[in-house]
Amino acid sequence: xxxxxxxxxxxxTFNPIHNGHLLIAEAAREEYGLERVIFVPASHPPHKQxxxxxxxxxxxxxxRLAVADNPFFFxxxxxxxRSGPSYTVDTLRYFHEVYQGQAxxxxxxxxxxxxxxxxxxxxDELIALxxxxxxxxxxxxxxxxVLTTRFGQQTQEKIHFLHTPEMEISATDLRxxxxxxxxxRYLLPVAVQEYILANHIYR
Numbered sequence: 446x447x448x449x450x451x452x453x454x455x456x457x458t459f460n461p462i463h464n465g466h467l468l469i470a471e472a473a474r475e476e477y478g479l480e481r482v483i484f485v486p487a488s489h490p491p492h493k494q495x496x497x498x499x500x501x502x503x504x505x506x507x508x509r510l511a512v513a514d515n516p517f518f519f520x521x522x523x524x525x526x527r528s529g530p531s532y533t534v535d536t537l538r539y540f541h542e543v544y545q546g547q548a549x550x551x552x553x554x555x556x557x558x559x560x561x562x563x564x565x566x567x568x569d570e571l572i573a574l575x576x577x578x579x580x581x582x583x584x585x586x587x588x589x590x591v592l593t594t595r596f597g598q599q600t601q602e603k604i605h606f607l608h609t610p611e612m613e614i615s616a617t618d619l620r621x622x623x624x625x626x627x628x629x630r631y632l633l634p635v636a637v638q639e640y641i642l643a644n645h646i647y648r
Contacts, residue, residue, distance in 0.1 A: 450548040453482035454540060454575070456524070456533055458490055460498050461641060462511045463619060463633040465612035467518075469580040472609035473553050474517055477578065482553070483540075484508045484520045487531035491566070497620065499646050501525045510636040534567040537574040550575040555611050559604070563595040572596055577604045580611035623647035 453473050459466065462484075470482045486504045498504075505522055512518035523539055524531040533552065540550060552575045559579040565571060593600045614632055622629050624647050629638055641647060 447547070450544065451477060451479045451551060452540065452544065452548045453477075453479040453551045453553055453578070454485060454536065455482055455553040456485040456487060456531075456536060458498055458616075459484070459486050459504050459508050460616050461504070461619060461633060461637055461646070462508050463614045463616060463637075464631070465614035467511060467515075467634070468609065468612055469553060469555070469607065470518060471515070472580065472607045473551065473578045476607055476609070477551055477605070479517070479551060481517050481519055484512060484518065485524055485536055486520070486522070488525045488527065489530045491530040491532065497647075503640075503644060503646055507637045507640055510640055511634045513636070532566045534565075534571050534574070537571065541574060551578050552576070553578045553580070555579065556581055560591060563591060568595070572599050572603050575603070578607055579604065580607045580609065620647045 453470065455466070455470050455473075457466070466484075470484070473479060474482050486501070486508055488501055490498075499507075505520065505525055508520045512520055524536055527535065537550060537552070540548075554577060556579050559577060562568060562571070562577070589600060589604075592604060596603075619629055619632060621627075622632075623641055
């Protein structure tokens with residue numbers, strides 16, 4: 446029987462990517478034996494219609510810089526090249542085609558995002574296409590009733606939690622810090638910090 450490759454997919458706006466994202470990705474890779482984690486910046490996230498999202502090219506470059514020193518981390522521009530809303534189901538269909546049935550996928554997300562899963566487009570197909578790995582926020586009590594009501598037994602089979610908690614780093618706070626000139630040291634990779642300052646992003 447063929448052993449399937451385990452591939453992590455980490456989608457998000459990454460506006461900007463920060464150390465909390467990287468910690469979650471590394472925890473997922475280690476705890477679930479992932480061969481690689483692919484970061485997928487969203488072009489038009491359907492749940493985030495905001496005017497303060499940095500241009501696609503900048504966010505892609507920031508993710509590329511952030512993952513450059515980890516040989517297990519990669520970045521994909523599949524959603525940036527696709528027109529229309531960045532639906533996760535389309536991205537997972539794409540990666541299933543790329544790996545031609547030789548991989549199982551683990552979609553990485555935060556707890557607050559997980560609880561919105563029943564509202565995602567084609568949620569039933571999504572839970573068939575991937576496992577979900579959720580990072581628990583510190584002091585965050587998770588009520589899975591909304592998920593078990595929607596997905597039943599699949600909730601236990603396809604939704605998992607990381608032992609490493611999600612760091613309390615907020616991209617919103619980071620944007621405000623850059624806008625007001627406050628320190629962002631130790632909150633995001635130095636290369637990303639320097640890129641933001643050099644390009645006057647969030648100012």
